[in-house]
Amino acid sequence: MAVARSPKNAPGLPKDREATKRRLIAAVGRVLARQGFRAVGVNAVAREAGVDKVLIYRYFDGLPGLVAAFSREGDFWPDxxxxxxxxxxxxxxxxxxxxxxxxxxxxxxxxxxxxxxxxxxxxxxxxxxxxxxxxxxxxxxxxxxxxxxxxxxxxxxxxxxxxxxxxxxxxxxxxxxxxxxxxxxxxxxxxxxxxxxxxxxxxxxxxxxxxxxx
Amino acid sequence: MAVARSPKNAPGLPKDREATKRRLIAAVGRVLARQGFRAVGVNAVAREAGVDKVLIYRYFDGLPGLVAAFSREGDFWPDxxxxxxxxxxxxxxxxxxxxxxxxxxxxxxxxxxxxxxxxxxxxxxxxxxxxxxxxxxxxxxxxxxxxxxxxxxxxxxxxxxxxxxxxxxxxxxxxxxxxxxxxxxxxxxxxxxxxxxxxxxxxxxxxxxxxxxx
DNA sequence: TGACAATGTCACTTGCCGGTGACTAAGACG
DNA sequence: CGTCTTAGTCACCGGCAAGTGACATTGTCA
Structure with missing residues (x-):
């Protein structure tokens, strides 16, 4: 990938963490859409996001947390x-x-x-x-x-x-x-x-x- | 178990094969009832029937065949x-x-x-x-x-x-x-x-x- | 009796899963 | 320079699944 990291990215936390989280969340949607909910697992989602699965545990405290974030972010229900x-x-x-x-x-x-x-x-x-x-x-x-x-x-x-x-x-x-x-x-x-x-x-x-x- | 085999059991095939098949078919129903369809697999059904899983392949050509036999045998739909x-x-x-x-x-x-x-x-x-x-x-x-x-x-x-x-x-x-x-x-x-x-x-x-x- | 086929058992391979510990890379800061 | 934190990688574990090959057991029949 040879990611060109942004030169200065705020002093506090972020380097690419937020981007990685977004990639994971988006990956849940893609796995869900393409393979159905039975395929939604740590391995499949991480593979889809091109990211190591351990980050699911670190950033979302596990798959349920990631799925909750996914659910929070999308427009799934009519208002x-x-x-x-x-x-x-x-x-x-x-x-x-x-x-x-x-x-x-x-x-x-x-x-x-x-x-x-x-x-x-x-x-x-x-x-x-x-x-x-x-x-x-x-x-x-x-x-x-x-x-x-x-x-x-x-x-x-x-x-x-x-x-x-x-x-x-x-x-x-x-x-x-x-x-x-x-x-x-x-x-x-x-x-x-x-x-x-x-x-x-x-x-x-x-x-x-x-x-x-x- | 000490199964008392019947003394003469027709010359053609059967010894206990039919009984074993029935046990497997019944086991499908029990697994389905107790654990739901997600649990219906070769291992679970064979374990439930107290029989080796290889017999599912030999007698029914695999799990789909066993499930088909199960479906054929039960009273699942109203007439x-x-x-x-x-x-x-x-x-x-x-x-x-x-x-x-x-x-x-x-x-x-x-x-x-x-x-x-x-x-x-x-x-x-x-x-x-x-x-x-x-x-x-x-x-x-x-x-x-x-x-x-x-x-x-x-x-x-x-x-x-x-x-x-x-x-x-x-x-x-x-x-x-x-x-x-x-x-x-x-x-x-x-x-x-x-x-x-x-x-x-x-x-x-x-x-x-x-x-x-x- | 011995040969054979069918019934049934066991051990094994392979592959995917969830989960974890140890590692590297890289920027921040003194 | 060295140290600290954080992002991210890698290798591994144990468990369970499907499926298979080799073996033991047993009844049948010549």
Whole structure:
């Protein structure tokens, strides 16, 4: 490599430490994207970063710390604005039902456009260890924000919204993650954009069917 | 062990080979149940069966073959009768909508009562290799049977049933698998039976809301 | 009885993993 | 100059995994 070190690099700490940390963090993302979460290990990440694995222990106190730093640094989850579609005013002008429809659609699109988020979802989904807990450190609790946003200033319909949201969210998560590994699901080709249009439309039907007709 | 071998055991092959094969197949199930699919490996299964691992290669041509045999032998998926609730006559007396409600409920209960099926679902769900393919060898294509059963002799409503079934199935799968590792999901405690009552009720609401009110 | 094949055991190689201790390189400072 | 700290490298350990080759055991049959 023949790294040309910067001539004077502040008196305190840094020489290249911060750069190395950034390389490690970025390497987590690349390994995750290319090989999936099962491959995220000390050796693989260090190899990917072109750095010795011992630095993971020195700088991040181990892999969970590195993964936590990775999770803190990336834009993995949609925020309230994204759920509202960017225009908060327009969103709040909608009825409760139409807010739900829009938010569900935006949530679906938000996680579908983030491949790393899909990996994280599937990872978090089926194992529970210090690594996946590290991923939660800064995860916006979307469900919470979601409900607050969607119910601001309107009366709630008399339905079991918790169960309803759980079902809609579960369906979205499942299909999005499924898309990663399998091109179809019960006859629906997930690799075809038209399928996702149909799913969005059907989610709209479901929300309207349940909320507008008790 | 001091196995008392049967005195004459047919002239062709068998001595205890079949028994050993059965022990191996059963061991797959035990490892899967106790430690999850990540632990299903040559060493673990052989250790569990109390048998040398080389026999997996000799008798099943490797782990995928053993897993395929395991998948062939177990009762992992509900059949049409179970989806119909056992009483085919009564089921066919229902309206299309109520058939869907009943079948979805029965499907949910069917997989929730089969811990191994939940493991298989989560396994199959998020990795795609020769082992998970082996699991598909005899998997009843539930979606297919489901549709045939539910639509026998009645007119179909003008909705996108494929997308609808995908969403309902995805939600059910996700929540059932999630229950394995995480006690709650967006605020719903999955370890509480009452939550599952709420989910069943809400699935009924959704199906009726979409199918009975275009 | 002896030859043979099939069942099952054991020891071994290879390779990857997480983790650690000892080392080198290089700038900072007196 | 020498010393100290810090960044980074290297070699190694123990453990577990998949897979294989050689061996022992045992029932069958000529």
């Amino acid at each position: 309230v604005d994204e759920l509202a579609g960017g225009d908060r005013q327009a969103f709040l002008a909608l009825s409760f039902t139409e807010r739900m429809v829009a938010a569900a659609r935006n949530y679906l699109r938000a996680i579908r456009t983030r491949p790393l988020t899909q990996e994280i979802l599937s990872w978090r989904f089926l194992e529970h260890n210090e690594l996946t807990e590290a991923l939660d450190t800064t995860r916006a609790e979307v469900g919470q924000d979601f409900l607050e946003l969607v119910s601001a200033g309107v009366a709630l319909p008399p339905v079991d919204l918790t169960a309803f949201n759980a079902l809609i969210g579960a369906a979205i998560h499942h299909l999005v993650v499924r898309e990663l590994h399998e091109p179809n699901f019960v006859g629906l080709p997930l690799d075809n954009p038209a399928s996702w249009d149909r799913l969005e439309a059907m989610i709209g039907c479901i929300i309207r069917g349940v909320l507008d007709q008790g | 049409v009768d179970e989806l119909a609730g056992g009483d085919r006559q009564a089921f066919l007396a229902l309206s299309f909508t109520e058939r869907m409600v009943a079948a979805a409920r029965n499907y949910l209960r069917a997989i929730r009562t089969r811990p191994l099926t939940q493991e298989i679902l989560s396994w199959r769900f998020l990795e795609h290799n020769e082992l998970t393919e082996a699991l598909d060898t005899t998997r009843a294509e539930v979606g297919q049977d489901f549709l045939e059963l539910v639509s026998a002799g009645v007119a179909l409503p003008p909705v996108d049933l494929t997308a609808f079934n995908a969403l309902i199935g995805a939600a059910i799968h996700h929540l059932v698998v999630r229950e394995l590792h995480e006690p709650n999901f967006v605020g719903l405690p999955l370890d509480n039976p009452a939550s599952w009552d709420r989910l069943e009720a809400m699935i009924g609401c959704i199906i009726r809301g979409v199918l009975d009110q275009g």
